[in-house]
Amino acid sequence: MTSPIRKVPEGRDSHGAGGWLNGRMSRRLFIRAAFGAGAAAALGGVLGGRRGAFAAPSGPPAAGGELVYGLTNRFDTLDPNITTFSDVGRISYHFFDTLVWESKPGVFVPGLAERWEVNAAANQYTFHLRKDVKFHDGTPFTAEAVKFTFDRVVNPDLKSQSAFSAIGPYEGSTVLDPSTIVVKFKDPYAPFLSSVAQSVLAPVSPEAVKKYGKDFGTHPVGTGPFQFDSYKTDNVVRMIRNPDYRWAPSIFKHQGPPYLDAISWRIIPEASTRLAALKSGEVHVIQDVPTQDYRNLQNDGSIQLIQGPLAGSGNTMMINVTKPPTDDLRVRQALEWGVDKVGMIKAIWQGLYAPACSPLTSSTFGYDRATCNVYKYDPKKAGALLDEAGWKMGPNGIREKDGQDLVLSLYYRSDSGDATAMATFLQGMYQLIGIKIDLHGLAQSGYFSAVRAGQHHLQFWWETDTDPDVVRILFYSANANGGTNRNRYKNAEMDKLIDEAAGTTDPAKRRQMYTRIQMKALNEAIMVYFADPLNIFAYQKSKVMGAMLDWSSTNMLFYDTWLRK
């Protein structure tokens, strides 16, 4: 019963848990250009069967009705090739089909491409496309359209972000015939299949792009099960059934047009209002249910909760390893021993999340359970390490060395998720071992400037990605100077490990490589790992049938969904 689509990777730092509530989509491994090839393949069915879920359907599906979905954020554009917002991805999977669908990590099933070949060097992909597909505007879906889409993404004038990262070291495409296209890369680019499984690289109708120009973002035209009806700015996106839809991928349960007449995606930024709208029946499904409301909803017989852990990297804290005193390994290790994760999870997330052990969340391929034995909560040990490093307890409860107080600056986005709660919790926590934490809560504009420039000792992070190559974002030296590696950690051995792991095809070997990477990161205390967060959705139990959460627990897919009258 898995519903297996690779989620759109999304990542952002400093938001802490609930950061995804604020919804920018992620950097995709932009730097992937740099690494040696490997097999996209073979993440093996680690996650299979764990997540996706269906509501127990009652009776046969009935066609008709309009589903109303409560989104969290306003967004920039409905153009999947341009957007920077993850909420658009949630919508896009209904407007647009992808070339392939990822059924579990590294396992791909046909989408708009019936089959495909990858050369040995992994820098050339040949896709054989379905011939029976039409865009919503009636134009046929062809290899030209795919080439048009990819060329469009790399055009700087488009200011594409997520898609631009996902397409990696793209060199160009050659159309062999109307249903065959060869995509070439400047460097080996094994993750490309998982990239084209994302909505950000979904083919758009070239005719519609020409027709609407810059307004394509408010008139999206794809090949998906639903087509565009209307968009009221910052309010609601409405889509209606595509009656011609005959090309559903095998991850779904039925074929032909979807059951629902229409879906309305309503933007309701305030979590309490979203919940109220669900309870009052104004919307059928909501996303980003706060953990604070979880127990309350669990006891509500009319509401079904559905959730799953994120793959990638959980709620963590990056430590600037170049700035004294966190350039001292013992100080960083004291930060590891000095935090009570269970207490933090109870205090901030109602005990719902699982404590994190490594840069990878427990549901990510390559995660090693042994990482949980490396650090435990032990303030005495933390204190001993600080003593050893020469930081002696001062009269006011703050440690000193050479007349300097042990003060670390923690930068976080005050406008974002649980970051403020996390920051104040840590301030209290580290006070106990004699570390003073200076809090710098900033709005995003100032925040990005400060942390890119490396003003911080500490800053939060979390990252969604189904590929363990997510460690490249965190630890790769090319990302260290103002990039995503705000640990500012540069280590040739780590770089080599990351490149090798990404180029390894054998799952067992690959797993070993990632174990080594995780252990190295832990031993050098580059980051502190707090919790593996959950994505929580809720819907009206008696009304919404066949609700489907993709295996990555990021997107709900409504192609198989119907409403009980």
Added chain:
Amino acid sequence: MLNYVQKRVALAFPTVFLTSLVVFLMLFLIPGDPASIYVGDRTATPERLAQIRHAMGLDRPAYVQYTDFIWKALHGDLGRSLQTDRPVTVEISSRWVNTLELAMVAMVLAIFLGFALGLISGLRRNSLSDTLSMVVALFGISVPVFWLALLLIMLFAVHFRWVPATSEPGLRGLVLPSVSLALLSAATLARLVRSSILEVLRLDYLTTARAKGLHAAVVILRHALPNAIIPVITAMGLQFGSLLSGAVITETVFARPGLGKLVVDSIQNKDFPTVQGVILVLALIYVVMNFLVDLSYAFIDPRIRFE
């Protein structure tokens, strides 16, 4: 009178212009690079950032960006949003009605409530109804809009299901947002009306009017109120401004796509053209409202003449 109107209209231009200049300068002072915010947490090479900055037109000097903005604005073009790449005029036109509607309805509600409470307590000083009215007013002033809004949603949308929780089009969707927005202003007005009335009631001419045997209602409506109302009207003009700014929270809670929400989101993203455009429009609305308030003095009190 006509002269006065012309003067005021002429003065409105520099006001709006200066506002936009100040806002533009302030945006430059806020730390952060719009391209960097656009890229967010993704890794981007300095070249890529430069590319994006160029595509956004941010590599030009500030004064060029500003004069370009003004020049285009005079031709009815407010540029394109850095974030959505849609024309700012479109961004604004799809939202301003939502904000104005909300502020207007809230204003009417505030005036109605404010005068009712203020009159009741002013005319029956130290009575039970006076105390009750002022308790309501005090509540309205002290309670946070955000909390009140959620309370109203829980009660009237979730429990009774009389009105929607979110701001759907039409009057039904306006009920909760406008009530929660109006309460603060209503409370402020009520207290003002009360003290104004008390002030006026002490004056001799009212005693004379009563002594002449005029009906109490006539005394209050014809003689007391017009004199008590001038300071209240000035306050109303100011209240409209606070309603516009209060709309930010209300719009967020009730998921109402308005200018308030837009301007906050745009400032966060350093979306220069959008912030400029919205502030320009809000400044215009404000100027017009103040002007109308000033003009209304003359209609209420014939002794006031505009030179």
